[in-house]
Amino acid sequence: MKQTITLPGSPARISRLVAGENLLGELPGALEAHAGKRTPYWIWDKRVWEIWNEKLGPLGWPGTNTGRVLLFGALEQRKRLSSVEQLAQQLVEAGADRRSVLVAVGGGVTGDVVGFLASIYMRGIPHYQIPTTLLAQVDSSIGGKTGVDLPEGKNLLGTFHQPDLIWMSPEFLETLAEEDFRQGMAEVIKTALIGDEVLWKYLETHAEQIKGRDREALLRIVSACCVIKAKVVEADEKESGYRRVLNLGHTVGHAVERLSDYRIPHGDAVAMGLVVATKLSVEMACIDQGVLSKLEQLCVVYGLPTRIPSHFGPAALLEALKTDKKWEAGTLHFILPVRIGEVMDYDRLDLRALNRVMQSLR
Ligand SMILES: NC(=O)c1ccc[n+]([C@@H]2O[C@H](COP(=O)([O-])OP(=O)(O)OC[C@H]3O[C@@H](n4cnc5c(N)ncnc54)[C@H](O)[C@@H]3O)[C@@H](O)[C@H]2O)c1
Ligand SMILES: [Zn+2]
Missing domain, CATH: 1.20.1090.10 (Dehydroquinate synthase-like - alpha domain)
Structure with missing residues (x-):
């Protein structure tokens, strides 16, 4: 079963949400096709990467050797501007520019940080979301709210920036902690x-x-x-x-x-x-x-x-x-x-x- 849902966005950049079983092998090709001339830069929750990269490598998912995969130690305490700055610096070093697209792989923390970064990186570039927690699949990856926390409160800095593509696979939820x-x-x-x-x-x-x-x-x-x-x-x-x-x-x-x-x-x-x-x-x-x-x-x-x-x-x-x-x-x-x-x-x-x-x- 595979389902595609169209989400709000400007007519030229309509968000697509794809949900389905056994899609992990299809994803790299579909994502490259969607990106067209844009170069994808992947930002992974480090923990999810450690659990999943051996399984996904053989299915064609890019590895760290491509220079286009960054790892982010996702914790609520790291949902801060300082993380956005660090990731932005790593992206510049890796060669990401206005013609790139960011891909967030992880839970709500990763999705919120990467969405925020995409909305301001070089005045804004598109991004895709690949949510890997139940909360991120049913809630945070959809709707375009991005943001980081301040010591004074959660989600106090943020933007609305719709992802162009949201791709969810229930397989990811099998490794989620109880x-x-x-x-x-x-x-x-x-x-x-x-x-x-x-x-x-x-x-x-x-x-x-x-x-x-x-x-x-x-x-x-x-x-x-x-x-x-x-x-x-x-x-x-x-x-x-x-x-x-x-x-x-x-x-x-x-x-x-x-x-x-x-x-x-x-x-x-x-x-x-x-x-x-x-x-x-x-x-x-x-x-x-x-x-x-x-x-x-x-x-x-x-x-x-x-x-x-x-x-x-x-x-x-x-x-x-x-x-x-x-x-x-x-x-x-x-x-x-x-x-x-x-x-x-x-x-x-x-x-x-x-x-x-x-x-x-x-
Ligand atoms: N943008 C929005 O509209 C929106 C809506 C709701 C919540 N949020 C935000 O979402 C965040 C919470 O999201 P969350 O609950 O996904 O937290 P999270 O991103 O911290 O993930 C929870 C834990 O699960 C681990 N993990 C992620 N995927 C995994 C997998 N497949 N297998 C094993 N472990 C995995 C992570 O490393 C982390 O330890 C909060 O910061 C909240 O503010 C945003
Ligand atoms: Zn909630």
Whole structure:
């Protein structure tokens, strides 16, 4: 099975997303063909390179001996301007110019850094994304948001720069650590709750296959998430409004991450945020109580938490929420599910209801 999805971009440079099984052998040729006269420069997450290069070399993927493959030790702490500068210097030394194209191979950290670098290198060159984590395949590689962190906060520097090509193969997910897989599943559940009831049912009925990393099951969930993210991004590329629906679970999730000094991983925090948003929606009589039980069950099945640790008091959480970007002119934009597969952007949030929900979830 192979699927091609067209993403937003200027008419001359339309992003293409290719998802499929057994595509690893096809990729080098297809990528060269797409690049045309441009010379590809590959930037790999070093860890992914170490795991995969022996398998991919015989399939025609370029090696470090070509002088066009750079390795980047991808860690959130290295998602910084200093890494962008170092990689840019290495690219200059390697001969990359305005007629080059960058290829990012790795998770969200690599994708965000390389996308950012491509958007400013010699005033901007195209790039391709080959996401290798579940989170990167279902979320970060799609939509054109790039960026790096500042000591003051995550993703504070960045650009919108659509990749011309996104190529995803479920095979990569077979070597992903259990913990990274689990974290990515929170985004999959989020995406299903936002826009796909069929995907939700699939998550309920195919947990064993998904957790067992069955390729067909992985391709099924990755493709479904890509379709939804692509649709949302298409409707609102620069996040002026509708794209906010993708923040379901993230308002509370980000507050929990910040309060924990980022010791609670993103996916866990998003799972807690999804439960709060759904409970709030129940409290406001916008969604059936049964959805909340289904969500909690799904989180348990995929090993995700459904409760906020009791030492984070509701008052501290509400305070942390007020520093959120979505807090505009004293009101908080909150995305609430209204049924499985549909959400609404609610901007007159009743803080007392939120407080009650937080109290009940400790
Ligand atoms: N641009 C966006 O729209 C967007 C959206 C969501 C998240 N993000 C960003 O994404 C980042 C998180 O992404 P992530 O979770 O992919 O993190 P990551 O890139 O750090 O990858 C997680 C870990 O998996 C390893 N890894 C990657 N692929 C592997 C594979 N196939 N096999 C074995 N190990 C592998 C990496 O080396 C790393 O240790 C954050 O910085 C976040 O801000 C961006
Ligand atoms: Zn997220």
